[in-house]
């Protein structure tokens with residue numbers, strides 16, 4: 001099986017990048033810098049016409065959307081233990097990842113790319129403010145969801161924990177008081193202590209700051 005991940009440093013593609021490294025399987029990466037607009041290049045639009053990362057090419061076929069990519073990588077290699085074993089926990093993992101993708105990520109997009117949602121400087125500021133509110137509330141909700149748990153779902157590190165790291169990092173870099181969220185912070189510290197996570201962050205050239 002040949003696997004290629006299209007990623008941008010520090011983007012939500014960090015989650016599947018970590019998962020690939022945790023799996024210990026052979027894979028390649030292609031850097032598509034969203035800061036430089038490379039997601040809109042004609043070459044990349046052939047990979048993902050939606051102009052977004054991540055995209056995962058598996059034996060020449062392309063899979064997009066984090067929820068699908070993380071479920072494929074986790075569920076496709078059950079012996080690696082990155083996907084919960086029980087059906088209930090698998091459903092919980094999908095439930096949490098769906099909410100991250102359909103609510104938490106778009107809330108941050110309202111902060112980061114408000115001009116996509118509305119026109120005019122006054123409206124842009126209002127959209128940004130609402131995005132900050134919803135993203136902040138979402139971070140607090142994650143903190144409550146992981147209270148008393150070592151990992152987000154089940155008893156082991158899973159693809160969900162890798163995905164949770166992305167939003168904590170974005171919050172940290174954008175003035176959200178994530179360090180006050182004791183449960184989420186403790187979980188992220190456990191994630192950051194993993195050798196595979198350290199390797200991927202070094203490879204992407206990113207820190208938590």
Ligand SMILES: N[C@@H](CCC(=O)N[C@@H](CS)C(=O)NCC(=O)O)C(=O)O
Nearest residue numbers: 011012034051052053054065066101
């Ligand atoms: N729903 C998609 C969202 C992907 C997405 O928005 N990725 C961002 C990076 S975090 C991106 O490619 N942004 C470039 C852009 O918006 O132009 C997923 O979860 O995979």
